[in-house]
Amino acid sequence: MSSNDMITYSQAINLAMHQAMELDPSVICYGLGVDDPKRIFGTTDNLIEKFGAERVFDMPTAENGMLGIGIGAAINGLKPVMVHQRMDFFLLAMDQLVNSAAKWNYMFNGQRSVPITIRLIVGRGWGQGPTHAQNLQAWFAHIPGLKVVMPTTPEEARGMLLQSIVDPNPVVFIEHRWLHGQTGIVRDTPTPIPIDKAVMRRSGTDISLVAMSYQVVEALRAASALEQQGISAEVIDLCSIRPIDWPTILQSVEKTGRILALDSGALTGSVSSEVVAKVSETCFSSLKSAPARMGLPDHPEPTSYGLTKDFYYGADKIAIKAHEMVLGECEAERYAGLAGTGHHDVPGDYFKGPF
Amino acid sequence: MSSNDMITYSQAINLAMHQAMELDPSVICYGLGVDDPKRIFGTTDNLIEKFGAERVFDMPTAENGMLGIGIGAAINGLKPVMVHQRMDFFLLAMDQLVNSAAKWNYMFNGQRSVPITIRLIVGRGWGQGPTHAQNLQAWFAHIPGLKVVMPTTPEEARGMLLQSIVDPNPVVFIEHRWLHGQTGIVRDTPTPIPIDKAVMRRSGTDISLVAMSYQVVEALRAASALEQQGISAEVIDLCSIRPIDWPTILQSVEKTGRILALDSGALTGSVSSEVVAKVSETCFSSLKSAPARMGLPDHPEPTSYGLTKDFYYGADKIAIKAHEMVLGECEAERYAGLAGTGHHDVPGDYFKGPF
Amino acid sequence: MMSLSSTQAKRIYSMMQFIRKTEEAIADNYSSGQMRCPTHLSIGQECVPAVLSEILTVNDLAVSTHRAHAHYLAKGGSLDAMVAEIYGKATGCSGGRGGSMHLIDESVGFMGSTAIVGNTIPIGVGLGLAKKIKSESGIAVVFLGDGAIEEGVFYESANFAALKKLPVLFVCENNLYSVYSSLKDRQPAGRKIHELAASIGLWTKQGNGNSVEEAYDVCLEAYKHVLSGLGAAFIELDTYRWREHCGPNYDNDIGYRSVAEYEQHRANDPIATFETQLIENKIISQVDCSDVVDEINHKVAQAFEKAKAAPFPDERSSYQHVYAQESV
Amino acid sequence: MMSLSSTQAKRIYSMMQFIRKTEEAIADNYSSGQMRCPTHLSIGQECVPAVLSEILTVNDLAVSTHRAHAHYLAKGGSLDAMVAEIYGKATGCSGGRGGSMHLIDESVGFMGSTAIVGNTIPIGVGLGLAKKIKSESGIAVVFLGDGAIEEGVFYESANFAALKKLPVLFVCENNLYSVYSSLKDRQPAGRKIHELAASIGLWTKQGNGNSVEEAYDVCLEAYKHVLSGLGAAFIELDTYRWREHCGPNYDNDIGYRSVAEYEQHRANDPIATFETQLIENKIISQVDCSDVVDEINHKVAQAFEKAKAAPFPDERSSYQHVYAQESV
Numbered sequence A, B: 001m002s003s004n005d006m007i008t009y010s011q012a013i014n015l016a017m018h019q020a021m022e023l024d025p026s027v028i029c030y031g032l033g034v035d036d037p038k039r040i041f042g043t044t045d046n047l048i049e050k051f052g053a054e055r056v057f058d059m060p061t062a063e064n065g066m067l068g069i070g071i072g073a074a075i076n077g078l079k080p081v082m083v084h085q086r087m088d089f090f091l092l093a094m095d096q097l098v099n100s101a102a103k104w105n106y107m108f109n110g111q112r113s114v115p116i117t118i119r120l121i122v123g124r125g126w127g128q129g130p131t132h133a134q135n136l137q138a139w140f141a142h143i144p145g146l147k148v149v150m151p152t153t154p155e156e157a158r159g160m161l162l163q164s165i166v167d168p169n170p171v172v173f174i175e176h177r178w179l180h181g182q183t184g185i186v187r188d189t190p191t192p193i194p195i196d197k198a199v200m201r202r203s204g205t206d207i208s209l210v211a212m213s214y215q216v217v218e219a220l221r222a223a224s225a226l227e228q229q230g231i232s233a234e235v236i237d238l239c240s241i242r243p244i245d246w247p248t249i250l251q252s253v254e255k256t257g258r259i260l261a262l263d264s265g266a267l268t269g270s271v272s273s274e275v276v277a278k279v280s281e282t283c284f285s286s287l288k289s290a291p292a293r294m295g296l297p298d299h300p301e302p303t304s305y306g307l308t309k310d311f312y313y314g315a316d317k318i319a320i321k322a323h324e325m326v327l328g329e330c331e332a333e334r335y336a337g338l339a340g341t342g343h344h345d346v347p348g349d350y351f352k353g354p355f
Numbered sequence C, D: 001m002m003s004l005s006s007t008q009a010k011r012i013y014s015m016m017q018f019i020r021k022t023e024e025a026i027a028d029n030y031s032s033g034q035m036r037c038p039t040h041l042s043i044g045q046e047c048v049p050a051v052l053s054e055i056l057t058v059n060d061l062a063v064s065t066h067r068a069h070a071h072y073l074a075k076g077g078s079l080d081a082m083v084a085e086i087y088g089k090a091t092g093c094s095g096g097r098g099g100s101m102h103l104i105d106e107s108v109g110f111m112g113s114t115a116i117v118g119n120t121i122p123i124g125v126g127l128g129l130a131k132k133i134k135s136e137s138g139i140a141v142v143f144l145g146d147g148a149i150e151e152g153v154f155y156e157s158a159n160f161a162a163l164k165k166l167p168v169l170f171v172c173e174n175n176l177y178s179v180y181s182s183l184k185d186r187q188p189a190g191r192k193i194h195e196l197a198a199s200i201g202l203w204t205k206q207g208n209g210n211s212v213e214e215a216y217d218v219c220l221e222a223y224k225h226v227l228s229g230l231g232a233a234f235i236e237l238d239t240y241r242w243r244e245h246c247g248p249n250y251d252n253d254i255g256y257r258s259v260a261e262y263e264q265h266r267a268n269d270p271i272a273t274f275e276t277q278l279i280e281n282k283i284i285s286q287v288d289c290s291d292v293v294d295e296i297n298h299k300v301a302q303a304f305e306k307a308k309a310a311p312f313p314d315e316r317s318s319y320q321h322v323y324a325q326e327s328v
């Protein structure tokens, strides 16, 4: 696995882990299942074989204690990478995250920072249901002292994970389960990618679509379709949600005069709320129409296949909304072709469950 | 303590607790210190004497487990009121709050709700520092299934606590330490007050100040001073931050054309972001100037008296900002009289520490 | 058959078969892609739930985990509603909102299972607290695994249950694994879970969770202890999961446990062992056994048919029930 | 004086007086309203920290709680920097950002104290984990109270420390109270904390935390156990807090504990007891004692003067250090 190859997002994560652990013996990797047969969807493949059981280890089911232990290890010179198969489990660890990791450097006056990286995986589909598919990034993005990244492409997953690990601060690194299978060209050198920059994925003049993580994939599909309708959409991938790269976003909105913020979490109090608030405050006079947000509905995710068809929104809904914002009305069927054809609850036919 | 008297906010809470426990034997009250000599700043005075140790009890320092136990008790027919002297301690209980309390009714298809009330007290001043003065209401406001209230006046503290207790859903009831000493007329009948309504505290035509909890007190002081400068500010007390009473806010902004959202938490990703986002989306064409937010700086609270002078913002800064929004420039000294004169880190001279 | 009457023994046998056949039907049907939710089977672990079904009454309340089918059925939960739930149907016990990991049947005191490890432990203790405060009869039962005891919330909950002498029975099925992690990677060598529980302040007992007689004695003694108001109890029952952690298949090929280990535990099949015993003791005949199984298979097949035929819940209802409406 | 040389005994005596006099000075000055942060005194609890000061080396790392002054000083932390920190001054050990509850002096291995109960327990275990992985000498010491052991995070941390045989020593000062809550309202009657810790898998020992000799023996044995790589240990040392939970005053009048109870523990003053012993054994004279105290009082007075005279940190610096800048 290497060399400017076309690889998957999970392979890119794996590559970064190998690079980081090779470059720096103080990097350790732990979490439920990091050394089990499934290897966290392949992302921890071969780590224990190569770096040994002292640096790569499973843990008891004890999320808060084990995060605190990682923080202590970080304070004493290690660079831990902790992994959770679901973000939902990590709710048990909020005391250590917020009261310790995020504040240590500040409350001890900059004497000691906490270089820990916490990989959180967002579940989706196949009935993950109310407690295995939450998108709580807005929580982390609200906490001073944390950095929070949500890379979309394999290359950025690789480079931003490397940077997260060498960053002296606690970084919450969020992976969407439906990105793991996405492929892309990935650099073979262990070059980190800054974790405070948004990326303009596609440039446009009529509207700015500002998205994160898997919603970027959908936004790009929408942008292509919009182009065919004569609408030029700019797509910005936030990449980092704390800090947010405001100059890139504001510049885009100054240019297009329209913003549609796309969140992968529940709408109310989401990161997209922050984006729309900031843009409205700052670019008010440049706005040609009301800013808008899209996010998940404000209810827990139901499990049933029959209840989840409209829970997530994809390119079709994004395109309709953007079309309306730029040109006014839009018939529902105009972008019908963007709706997926297979089962709505799997990223592709290859996925057969159970998780 | 009763009878349309002028009483303090803590007495009002205490009154509501007495009323609730008298009216309904299934109400219980527990938490660290509810029966100790200090009685949670007087809010649990005489409860154990009147209702006994089975219904009013102290607990081990075990926030997550003890919340789950309250949830179980609620599921089996009790109406627990849990108390935390500091919101910060409650970070340990996020799994039970979000994965159990907030979702139980939904994930079991409406068969069983969780009528628990969780009182959280926000600390401020006298060096409470990074982990004893956090304002994390934005977190709770982001979670479907929770109700979140932050009453400002004694009467609303009383009535909304009563309603929180009889509400069939989990309610996070947030008290600001600096409100405990505020006085006001309180009804003596055990009449609940709806927990989904904002209250217009003062009507005006030039700008809407939308605030919560202690910031409403400061907003009202600012509005008085603004009036003397010929600026008519409308002050809306959110009271409930989930759900937010949008009609009241939107109507106000439609009228004034200007909004300044005032948060008691760190600015980025705050409830004020949600307010500004929603208003910008909905009232775009009514806005006469860019919407604005104020909140705490995006860093943890330092402890030192020397570092906290500007950490909180009060009526003076609110007035300046509002003045600028309505009339353009505003000299810094115009509202200097609104700045407090005594120590900045205590609610009044009566406060001698340590907490 | 010491403490068990032959009627009881037969009922326990039937319950074990009922659980097994239901689970096997799930396994057989899973690959058709219609049960679209994570699903954890208890095949091999039927004995403890079955034994408890003979002891617990409808006044006793229970909560469980991600691996809850057996507990739900043993508590008397509706088979049809469970299968429909796994199929995500409107007729499911949670209306399709919960799936396999969120089962409920309040009519029989099964108060809910959830998917976060350790999550229902304090909730079960809270059920017991309410029972005590309301002077309600019966006890609260908390089903949990050997992995769940690693969560701090177990310790906090056990401490409080012991402190207040609550009518709570913790039933720990120790199947040696948490997903693919063996006990030795998670808990100190040589430490016994039941001894740990005892030191927290719980009355405890340990036993073979694949032996009906032993499990019955352990469960009954613990139940009586709790029911008589002497305080909370914890029982640890050794057992073994035959199939993969999550999903319908066997997974002895993937390397986290040896085939030899699996074969050894497989030989302790609680059902086969008990069946042999019953036949040897002439409590039941081979033919009776077949009849029992046939009847169960029929019931199970019907449940699957009904579930498959049932409608999905109305998509537009997905906004409902975020909040309960009526005051309580 | 068994295991203690007279030099050691004198040093321990001095350290106890050092802690006491520092704390008394805080109490005396607190009401002037210049130490504007919650402050928890250890008066009456000086023995365990003082004894450990004789055992621990600079290679040993320590973390502590809201009640950390004694641990910080015993570990060798700078007095001046601590007093300045309580005064919120720029010269404080945390630059005024932390106050009394957030002390740090990394130069002597005091890695931090924090204000959330139980919060530093896993962090101390993590320090030990890093020591083990890096094959670093010394151990990690976790100071904690009898209340903190109720947090699930203690249990989780202890489990992991035992599992991995980490070089971690848990030092539990059992002062019978958590704020105003007595042990009996929080933990099952008759349960011993050290026995609970043993059942989790830790090597344990219990002793009188107000007796220098006994506490020294317990601490030394535990320290040697951990240092020699045999795994994590937990010691429980009984003691008593004389003043209010938080703040400078006595509070026997408010009713959560009886004056009789207080007087009984007050009579076991670790310093007076040890002083009498030292004088009886002619290790030190009454005059020596006064000299020690005088010298300490002088040092303490100087620290207070310096702290009062020091400037507050620059308000504009309050935005700094939210993030560390340099890559690590």
Ligand SMILES: Cc1ncc(C[n+]2csc(CCOP(=O)(O)OP(=O)(O)O)c2C)c(N)n1
Residues within 6 Å of the ligand: A032, A061, A063, A089, A092, C066, C067, C115, C116, C117, C118, C144, C145, C146, C147, C148, C149, C175, C177, C178, C179, C245
């Ligand atoms: C808090 C949390 N952490 C991790 C998981 C992932 N997980 C699901 S089941 C399971 C194993 C639990 O083991 P045990 O309690 O022994 O139950 P068993 O599966 O053996 O029945 C784990 C770790 C989870 N669901 N919740």
Ligand SMILES: Cc1ncc(C[n+]2csc(CCOP(=O)(O)OP(=O)(O)O)c2C)c(N)n1
Residues within 6 Å of the ligand: B032, B061, B063, B089, B092, D066, D067, D115, D116, D117, D118, D144, D145, D146, D147, D148, D149, D175, D177, D178, D179, D245
């Ligand atoms: C998580 C949390 N819950 C509650 C508190 C409030 N609190 C501060 S100190 C304390 C007492 C802790 O008792 P113990 O561990 O015995 O320490 P001691 O004060 O006796 O030294 C409590 C409950 C807190 N700081 N953090």
Ligand SMILES: [Mg+2]
Residues within 6 Å of the ligand: C145, C146, C147, C173, C174, C175, C176, C177, C178, C179
């Ligand atoms: Mg198990």
Ligand SMILES: [Mg+2]
Residues within 6 Å of the ligand: D145, D146, D147, D173, D174, D175, D176, D177, D178, D179
């Ligand atoms: Mg104590």
